[in-house]
Amino acid sequence: xxxxxxxxxxxxxxxxxxxxxxxxxxxxxxxxxxxxxxxxxxxxxxxxxxxxxxxxxxxxxxxxxxxxxxxxxxxxxxxxxxxxxxxxxxxxxxxxxxxxxxxxxxxxxxxxxxxxxxxxxxxxxxxxxxxxxxxxxxxxxxxxxxxxxxxxxxxxxxxxxxxxxxxxxxxxxxxxxxxxxxxxxxxxxxxxxxxxxxxxxxxxxxxxxxxxxxxxxxxxxxxxxxxxxxxxxxxxxxxxxxxxxxxxxxxxxxxxxxxxxxxxxxxxxxxxxxxxxxxxxxxxxxxxxxxxxxxxxxxxxxxxxxxxxxxxxxxxxxxxxxxxxxxxxxxxxxxxxxxxxxxxxxxxxxxxxxxxxxxxxxxxxxxxxxxxxxxxxxxxxxxxxxxxxxxxxxxxx
Amino acid sequence: xxxxxxxxxxxxxxxxxxxxxxxxxxxxxxxxxxxxxxxxxxxxxxxxxxxxxxxxxxxxxxxxxxxxxxxxxxxxxxxxxxxxxxxxxxxxxxxxxxxxxxxxxxxxxxxxxxxxxxxxxxxxxxxxxxxxxxxxxxxxxxxxxxxxxxxxxxxxxxxxxxxxxxxxxxxxxxxxxxxxxxxxxxxxxxxxxxxxxxxxxxxxxxxxxxxxxxxxxxxxxxxxxxxxxxxxxxxxxxxxxxxxxxxxxxxxxxxxxxxxxxxxxxxxxxxxxxxxxxxxxxxxxxxxxxxxxxxxxxxxxxxxxxxxxxxxxxxxxxxxxxxxxxxxxxxxxxxxxxxxxxxxxxxxxxxxxxxxxxxxxxxxxxxxxxxxxxxxxxxxxxxxxxxxxxxxxxxxxxxxxxxxxxxxxxxxxxxxxxx
Numbered sequence: 001x002x003x004x005x006x007x008x009x010x011x012x013x014x015x016x017x018x019x020x021x022x023x024x025x026x027x028x029x030x031x032x033x034x035x036x037x038x039x040x041x042x043x044x045x046x047x048x049x050x051x052x053x054x055x056x057x058x059x060x061x062x063x064x065x066x067x068x069x070x071x072x073x074x075x076x077x078x079x080x081x082x083x084x085x086x087x088x089x090x091x092x093x094x095x096x097x098x099x100x101x102x103x104x105x106x107x108x109x110x111x112x113x114x115x116x117x118x119x120x121x122x123x124x125x126x127x128x129x130x131x132x133x134x135x136x137x138x139x140x141x142x143x144x145x146x147x148x149x150x151x152x153x154x155x156x157x158x159x160x161x162x163x164x165x166x167x168x169x170x171x172x173x174x175x176x177x178x179x180x181x182x183x184x185x186x187x188x189x190x191x192x193x194x195x196x197x198x199x200x201x202x203x204x205x206x207x208x209x210x211x212x213x214x215x216x217x218x219x220x221x222x223x224x225x226x227x228x229x230x231x232x233x234x235x236x237x238x239x240x241x242x243x244x245x246x247x248x249x250x251x252x253x254x255x256x257x258x259x260x261x262x263x264x265x266x267x268x269x270x271x272x273x274x275x276x277x278x279x280x281x282x283x284x285x286x287x288x289x290x291x292x293x294x295x296x297x298x299x300x301x302x303x304x305x306x307x308x309x310x311x312x313x314x315x316x317x318x319x320x321x322x323x324x325x326x327x328x329x330x331x332x333x334x335x336x337x338x339x340x341x342x343x344x345x346x347x348x349x350x351x352x353x354x355x356x357x358x359x360x361x362x363x364x365x366x367x368x369x370x371x372x373x374x375x376x377x378x379x380x381x382x383x384x385x386x387x388x389x390x391x392x393x394x395x396x397x
Numbered sequence: 398x399x400x401x402x403x404x405x406x407x408x409x410x411x412x413x414x415x416x417x418x419x420x421x422x423x424x425x426x427x428x429x430x431x432x433x434x435x436x437x438x439x440x441x442x443x444x445x446x447x448x449x450x451x452x453x454x455x456x457x458x459x460x461x462x463x464x465x466x467x468x469x470x471x472x473x474x475x476x477x478x479x480x481x482x483x484x485x486x487x488x489x490x491x492x493x494x495x496x497x498x499x500x501x502x503x504x505x506x507x508x509x510x511x512x513x514x515x516x517x518x519x520x521x522x523x524x525x526x527x528x529x530x531x532x533x534x535x536x537x538x539x540x541x542x543x544x545x546x547x548x549x550x551x552x553x554x555x556x557x558x559x560x561x562x563x564x565x566x567x568x569x570x571x572x573x574x575x576x577x578x579x580x581x582x583x584x585x586x587x588x589x590x591x592x593x594x595x596x597x598x599x600x601x602x603x604x605x606x607x608x609x610x611x612x613x614x615x616x617x618x619x620x621x622x623x624x625x626x627x628x629x630x631x632x633x634x635x636x637x638x639x640x641x642x643x644x645x646x647x648x649x650x651x652x653x654x655x656x657x658x659x660x661x662x663x664x665x666x667x668x669x670x671x672x673x674x675x676x677x678x679x680x681x682x683x684x685x686x687x688x689x690x691x692x693x694x695x696x697x698x699x700x701x702x703x704x705x706x707x708x709x710x711x712x713x714x715x716x717x718x719x720x721x722x723x724x725x726x727x728x729x730x731x732x733x734x735x736x737x738x739x740x741x742x743x744x745x746x747x748x749x750x751x752x753x754x755x756x757x758x759x760x761x762x763x764x765x766x767x768x769x770x771x772x773x774x775x776x777x778x779x780x781x782x783x784x785x786x787x788x789x790x791x792x793x794x795x796x797x798x799x800x801x802x803x804x805x806x807x808x809x810x811x812x813x814x815x816x
Binding site for chain 2: 026035115120130137138145148157161208211212214215222240242243244245246249251252265268269275332336346354361364372376383387
């Protein structure tokens with residue numbers, strides 16, 4: 001009987017259990033439950049007992065019965081240890097414990113004798129812990145953004161920890177922030193402008209990038225190598241050094257506060273990435289297919305339109321989505337070029353809203369939800385295309 | 398035959414490439430050179446509008462006599478600081494309508510009134526009047542008169558194009574502006590932001606690369622901070638970290654982890670004592686770096702994951718047979734496979750973090766010790782309205798960037814090609 005692996009197993013597993021139960025407690029606190037202590041030591045100790053019982057029982061009883069039984073006992077102990085809490089909270093503890101004990105399935109006194117078991121335990125639990133950690137750290141701000149938009153400033157000042165939604169209120173009350181920002185702050189218009197600029201940028205970028213990428217991928221001309229290296233270098237150059245000259249130039253040309261001016265800048269800054277991504281894909285198309293087109297008497301326009309574009313639709317889709325995302329999220333140029341609320345994009349409008357200290361935070365968050373949701377939906381729906389776009393266009397933001 | 402074909406090919410190539418090249422040149426390359434020009438000029442935000450002569454036309458009827466009208470032009474110089482030379486005025490009238498008692502500066506020829514107003518000083522204003530009558534004695538339609546807009550032209554200097562140069566801006570950048578601290582802050586932010594993002598990227602990639610349930614969902618979720626709009630995310634974090642009623646401080650106080658709320662984004666230093674040693678931590682800067690890591694580790698993650706998935710499984714199986722532990726496997730198999738991609742990522746992220754503007758601007762606005770070079774470009778150029786200074790800082794950024802790139806291509810460029 002090795003003592004060390006057992007000790008490591010007990011400590012790490014109950015540490016993990018303590019972590020997930022603490023997160024559950026924090027999330028419940030944000031629903032208005034009045035907890036004032038995480039009770040880490042106590043939870044850790046009964047966690048130790050749970051893990052010990054788990055390995056001691058081993059395979060003597062059916063796994064399913066075992067985890068139900070252990071989780072039930074654990075929940076009762078937990079309930080007695082803690083401040084008064086509603087049943088749904090304890091039920092959550094029970095489910096989490098069930099999930100946790102199920103993860104312990106492969107551990108028994110027998111398996112603790114394997115080679116390198118200590119390291120394997122550490123790796124397994126770091127993995128579990130990592131998943132919980134990353135998921136929590138990433139999703140928590142998004143969660144706060146969403147729930148804040150349904151609260152009121154006063155309610156949050158009274159109790160900044162109560163994010164529970166009052167479903168007894170009417171829907172118009174619940175979505176009040178959204179109604180306000182559409183009616184008072186004109187967000188409908190900003191959505192249209194943002195959509196127009198982003199979609200416009202995608203179209204214009206593709207119009208310029210597809211022919212250029214085709215030439216770089218297929219044709220021989222003087223300065224081709226220079227061009228492809230300078231593409232790489234140009235998109236390392238940051239927007240912040242372009243801002244002052246473009247601002248002065250656009251002021252003198254009267255292009256500030258115009259959607260057209262914004263569109264030109266977005267197109268020019270995304271073009272290098274777009275060309276880079278597309279030419280890589282065009283090179284992978286077999287040349288024989290084009291030769292057939294040349295024999296049929298097609299000129300370059302026909303070849304691009306009838307052969308290249310249909311064959312590279314996935315690549316074009318990922319470039320389009322990537323460019324759309326950049327244009328939709330862009331903030332620096334819209335901050336510099338737009339001062340009139342008539343021509344604000346969504347990002348600029350939210351920043352403008354925040355400039356007024358009086359603006360209640362739920363309006364700010366409602367605006368943030370509105371600007372975030374389309375991008376996340378597009379991302380989730382087209383993840384496959386976007387991920388390949390991100391990987392290829394990585395060098396650019 | 399083949400010669401003419403290659404000529405045709407060249408011509409086609411240039412037609413295809415040229416529009417894109419010209420656009421990128423105008424919007425990306427030209428400004429970089431323009432920065433050099435502006436950085437040597439003493440020029441402010443208010444100087445960049447070219448002065449224009451302007452006129453507002455008001456049409457008034459003269460009582461009783463409806464065949465005559467008085468037209469008032471409110472003339473002005475749009476600039477408050479610059480003169481306009483040789484202002485020319487022109488307005489057109491319908492047939493049969495002619496001016497009476499025309500100003501001596503003007504003359505009437507073929508239905509047009511043309512005036513030479515000479516030089517206008519800055520802030521110049523004048524109410525200029527013309528009385529017109531209809532030669533037929535009929536009523537004049539006011540709307541027709543009103544719809545005709547006068548044309549004004551004049552010459553003025555574009556302050557951007559004059560040839561007065563000065564070294565003042567660069568002197569100010571290096572000597573008056575706490576340049577060393579600015580540079581250090583920028584480097585802290587860049588270095589720790591980059592390293593942090595890569596470390597978290599490796600951890601996350603290592604996680605997702607294992608056989609766990611729902612790993613595609615996990616990959617999607619991990620990319621959320623990177624694809625979300627920076628404005629929304631920065632404001633959410635500001636709310637979360639707010640000392641008065643922010644969620645994080647409220648939680649920490651509630652669970653008695655801290656006694657007083659901490660102003661994570663508004664406090665420059667915090668004194669920490671570890672093992673009896675007291676040291677000061679740049680609090681706001683650290684918070685901003687954490688936001689930066691949170692937002693950009695997904696990119697590192699994505700790349701490292703792609704590399705990890707390309708490592709042949711047989712390597713790990715062979716190690717397994719040899720009895721290697723998980724740590725040995727990571728150090729001897731995984732790590733060597735990802736060093737190349739990490740060095741590329743380091744350089745790319747380093748350059749991009751070095752130029753990061755939005756994140757810091759939205760979180761702190763550059764206050765509490767978070768002023769980096771890009772923030773300084775904005776502050777000089779737009780908050781203090783000193784365009785020349787802003788450009789000079791931009792030039793410093795470009796110079797530093799170029800030297801990073803040279804170092805990069807010298808050191809790792811060759812290796813990068815092997816990937």
